[in-house]
Amino acid sequence: MGKAVGLALREAGLKVVLHTEVLPQDAEDVTYLKLCAENGWIIFTADGDVHNKPNQRILIASRGLRVFRLTRNHWPWPEKLNAFRLAVPQVLKLARNETRPFIARIDKQGRIGTVDFLT
Numbered sequence: 001m002g003k004a005v006g007l008a009l010r011e012a013g014l015k016v017v018l019h020t021e022v023l024p025q026d027a028e029d030v031t032y033l034k035l036c037a038e039n040g041w042i043i044f045t046a047d048g049d050v051h052n053k054p055n056q057r058i059l060i061a062s063r064g065l066r067v068f069r070l071t072r073n074h075w076p077w078p079e080k081l082n083a084f085r086l087a088v089p090q091v092l093k094l095a096r097n098e099t100r101p102f103i104a105r106i107d108k109q110g111r112i113g114t115v116d117f118l119t
Contacts, residue, residue: 002046005081009044012085017041021113030059037063042095044084046073049105051103060103061118066095067103071113086110 003018010016017039019025023032029047033056036043043065050056050069059068068091070083087110094104094112101118 002077002080004077005046005084006044008081009084013087014088016044029053031055033063037065040073042091043067044091046070046075046080048073055102057103057118061101064099064101066098066101067113068106069103071105071107075108083108083110087112 006018019032082110083106088108091113102113102115105113107113
């Protein structure tokens with residue numbers, strides 16, 4: 001999602017752990033997914049492929065991860081930030097009410113659309 005978006009969300013009061021604060025920039029996606037699972041972190045990402053890669057889907061499902069991703073990755077960072085900010089109340093509600101693993105999509109207006117529950 002980018003460092004600027006993560007830092008802006010942190011400044012807005014959310015507890016945000018940036019990928020580069022805990023892992024090298026070139027760490028494989030499965031490494032950060034495992035770290036998120038170990039710490040119970042909710043994942044915010046702009047990576048549109050997270051739901052298409054079988055090894056990542058299996059890991060998300062088997063580790064009970066909750067993933068929120070933007071519907072597009074190519075928005076300018078202010079638009080990404082705005083979408084995530086607007087989505088926060090829905091994100092927190094869904095994360096509290098759903099224990100099973102899922103990948104939820106956030107649109108440009110900050111609405112959570114499709115939620116793909118994984119088993």
